[in-house]
Amino acid sequence: MITYLLFLGTLAGIYAILALGLVVSWGQAGMVNLGLAGFFGLGAYASAILSGAGVPIGLAWCLATLLSAAAGIAFCLLTRTLRGDYLAIVTLGFAEGLRLVETNERWLTGGSDGISGIRAPLKSLLPDAFPSLYLAVTWAVVAVAVVLLARLLRSPFGRALRAVRDDEQVAAVAGKSVMRLKCQAFGIGAALFGIAGAVYAHFTSYIAPDNFGVQITIYIFLAATAGGYSRLVGAVAGALAVMTILEASRLAATAIPGLDAVEIAALREFAIAVALILIIQWRPDGMFRMTNQRAGTRPVARPVAADVHS
Amino acid sequence: MSTSAPLLEVHDLRISFGGVHALDGASFAVMPGATTGLIGPNGAGKTTVFNRVSGLLGTGSGRVTFAGRDITRQRPEQISRAGLVRSFQLARGCEQMTVFEHLMLYGPRQPGEGLLRGLRSGPAVRRQEEALRERALAMARRLRLSEVLDNLVVKLSGGQKKLLEIGRVLLAEPKMILLDEPMAGVNPSLVQEIADHLVAIRQSGITILLIEHEMELIERLCDDVVVMAAGRFLTRGSFAEVSANRQVQESYLGLRRQ
Numbered sequence: 001m002i003t004y005l006l007f008l009g010t011l012a013g014i015y016a017i018l019a020l021g022l023v024v025s026w027g028q029a030g031m032v033n034l035g036l037a038g039f040f041g042l043g044a045y046a047s048a049i050l051s052g053a054g055v056p057i058g059l060a061w062c063l064a065t066l067l068s069a070a071a072g073i074a075f076c077l078l079t080r081t082l083r084g085d086y087l088a089i090v091t092l093g094f095a096e097g098l099r100l101v102e103t104n105e106r107w108l109t110g111g112s113d114g115i116s117g118i119r120a121p122l123k124s125l126l127p128d129a130f131p132s133l134y135l136a137v138t139w140a141v142v143a144v145a146v147v148l149l150a151r152l153l154r155s156p157f158g159r160a161l162r163a164v165r166d167d168e169q170v171a172a173v174a175g176k177s178v179m180r181l182k183c184q185a186f187g188i189g190a191a192l193f194g195i196a197g198a199v200y201a202h203f204t205s206y207i208a209p210d211n212f213g214v215q216i217t218i219y220i221f222l223a224a225t226a227g228g229y230s231r232l233v234g235a236v237a238g239a240l241a242v243m244t245i246l247e248a249s250r251l252a253a254t255a256i257p258g259l260d261a262v263e264i265a266a267l268r269e270f271a272i273a274v275a276l277i278l279i280i281q282w283r284p285d286g287m288f289r290m291t292n293q294r295a296g297t298r299p300v301a302r303p304v305a306a307d308v309h310s
Numbered sequence: 311m312s313t314s315a316p317l318l319e320v321h322d323l324r325i326s327f328g329g330v331h332a333l334d335g336a337s338f339a340v341m342p343g344a345t346t347g348l349i350g351p352n353g354a355g356k357t358t359v360f361n362r363v364s365g366l367l368g369t370g371s372g373r374v375t376f377a378g379r380d381i382t383r384q385r386p387e388q389i390s391r392a393g394l395v396r397s398f399q400l401a402r403g404c405e406q407m408t409v410f411e412h413l414m415l416y417g418p419r420q421p422g423e424g425l426l427r428g429l430r431s432g433p434a435v436r437r438q439e440e441a442l443r444e445r446a447l448a449m450a451r452r453l454r455l456s457e458v459l460d461n462l463v464v465k466l467s468g469g470q471k472k473l474l475e476i477g478r479v480l481l482a483e484p485k486m487i488l489l490d491e492p493m494a495g496v497n498p499s500l501v502q503e504i505a506d507h508l509v510a511i512r513q514s515g516i517t518i519l520l521i522e523h524e525m526e527l528i529e530r531l532c533d534d535v536v537v538m539a540a541g542r543f544l545t546r547g548s549f550a551e552v553s554a555n556r557q558v559q560e561s562y563l564g565l566r567r568q
Contacts, residue, residue: 148429156420156439157428159407163415166404169366172386173396174416175482176423184425295410295459297447 006131010203012243013138017196018216019223019235020145025189027230028153029182030165032088034217035075038095039190041102041212043068043197045109048118048207057121061198068194069187076186080179083168095217102209114208118201138199145192146232153232159293161185162230215269219246222276228286237287245275317342317486317517318376318394323362325370332358333370334541340486340534345508345518347532347549349525351562354538356521357399360488364396365389377485391418393485397492399521401471403463409474410459413446414439416481449477453507469496476507486517493527505531525553537561 018036025031033039047064051057079090102109109115121137123130152158163171164181172178201207219242227238249271253264279286316339323336333355340346348356361367363374365386374382376394384392395416403412420442421427422435450456453473458466463474472492479487492508493501501524508531512518522528528535529549537544537552539561545552552558 151431152425152429155428155431155435156414156417156422157425159411159415160420160423162407162411163404166406167402169386170398170402170404171415172366173364173390173398174478175387175390175395175418176415177387181423290406292406292408292460292462293411293414295408295447295450296443297456297459 003131006135008243008247010131010135010138012239013135013142014196014200014203015220015223015242016142016236016239017138017145017192017199018220019227019239020142020149020232021189021192021196022220022224023230023232023235024149024153024192025186027224027228028158028165029161029185031076031182031186031189032084033091033186033189034088034214034221035091035093035095035098036189036193036220037212037214037217038091038098039068039072039193040197040200040216041095041098041207041209042071043194044201044207044212045102045115045197046194047198048115048201049108051119051202052115057119057202061195061202064198065191065195068197069191072190072193073183073187075190076183080182092214092217095212095214099209099212102212109209112209114206114211115201116206118205118207120202120205134203138203141195141199142236146236149188149232154293157181218272218276222272222279224286225276225284226279226286228288228290230290231286231288234286234288241287242272245271314342315378316340318363318519319374320359320363321373321375323359323370323372323374325358325362325367331541333362333372335543336372336538336541337543338536338546340517340519342486342517343512343515344533345512345520345531347528347535348519348521348538349523349528349535349552350538350544353540354561355541356538357490358541359538360396360490360521363389364394364488390482390484393483394488395479395482395484395486396488397475397479397490399490399494401468401475403471403474405464406462408460408462409450409455409466409470410446412463412474412478413449413481414442416478417442417445418483445481449481453477469500472496472500472504473507476504476511480511480516484516486519487511489518489520491521491523493522493524501527525549529553 018040022033022036025033043064046067047060050060050063075094079087082090103112122133126133160171160176161181163174163176164178168178223238223242224235226241227234246268249268250264253259253267318340321337323333325333336355336359350356362370365384373380376392379392381389381392420438422431422439427435450459453476455470455473455477458470463471466474476492493504505527508518520532532549534546535549535552536546537558544557544561545555
């Protein structure tokens, strides 16, 4: 049971990293990225292949993150004339295209058999403590990402990004480099998807193209939407909520007599779909609403009233 | 009018949208320090000129120079940074941002907008942010927006939106501003208030190009009036001169015989 919970906790951490990436590129910069599974897979394969070739795991993670970020920036430049739904469709196509590459370039990726026996840090040294250690490593990545992003999004950079999200023309007239900001936000998102992939690959020690399909994209959109799509805390809370829904529906389904494994799996997808519909209907803002930078002139904003009106 | 060089020169702008000539050879110049009115009947191409000059419309032929620099092919953010900042006719804004954030957004030369310097948010960035905040609060007081600083722009009244348009444009420390109907659709007392602001802006040395339909305001505020009709320059002069011009009267009344 403990092993099972540690496994779920680690997976939830990986979902949280992915949801953080979505909050930056979608919630803060307004670019819907339905291709996050593609970047997730890119990071996973890059780190697995590099560490398989003898590169130290830590370095492989960094390289996978950088590769994913570079792919994100290149993608953003290529699609610079697209916006909204059109961009979303192309990102979806990107992820599917990458999955085809993973399936067909057998010399590099092992095709549909995937890559197995991916090395994991410390596993051979401390086989018993590995699950809890890896949980800690995963959530340390989440924590570092949250701290850095919170700083960044509070700064003038974050404000300019949100202006681009709401109205690109207003942001441009305000003197902001719209293209640069979009590429940076998309690149940060892709970097987070990439590092999540790397963490995932070394956790499960086996990856295959099926792990990086549309399903994971839907889970992460649900996580970001449930938590509040512009909020970092929302990404983390949403990831935990999605994991809870997934596992609760599994347990609930086993309680229903006469269902086989395939039917149980289908019920879980159904639970996710229902959850997404309910949230969009009843609480489209999610658990944590959007916040704004306060002017700081009101007594409510500060315990000691700094009245500038006098 | 002084004999100095024009601050903004628009030369032979032509743009067509699917066979309709929105601009058909528009040319005029704006002198520094003056308030110039840009008038003409609906469809004359006034807002299209603004969109072209501010870089939001990058198509068509012709040339635009500002402060001696060719800005014809520059992007909107480059033109704004050069000191030529526009307002929007429909008082557009970022719907999920507050009045305060809009004012802060327009602050020029913010190093904290860089990825790494934003991430570091060091003392220099924080100092600049604080100085910008003081300017934003002062602007809000001047425009009587202090009470609504933390409101989302979509929650403002029509008049407050117009005031915010002016405020954020000024926060950018412009040399020249393009104002697209800053007084349209607001109540008469606020019209007077905005007019007073425009007088004060002119006195602070900022050049204004103003689109406005209310002729009393044009007469009161403008040193010089440019008249456009059907995408072209029609005439220019003092308000008295252009209002006495028969061509101008005909273009407004639609009596012009072919």
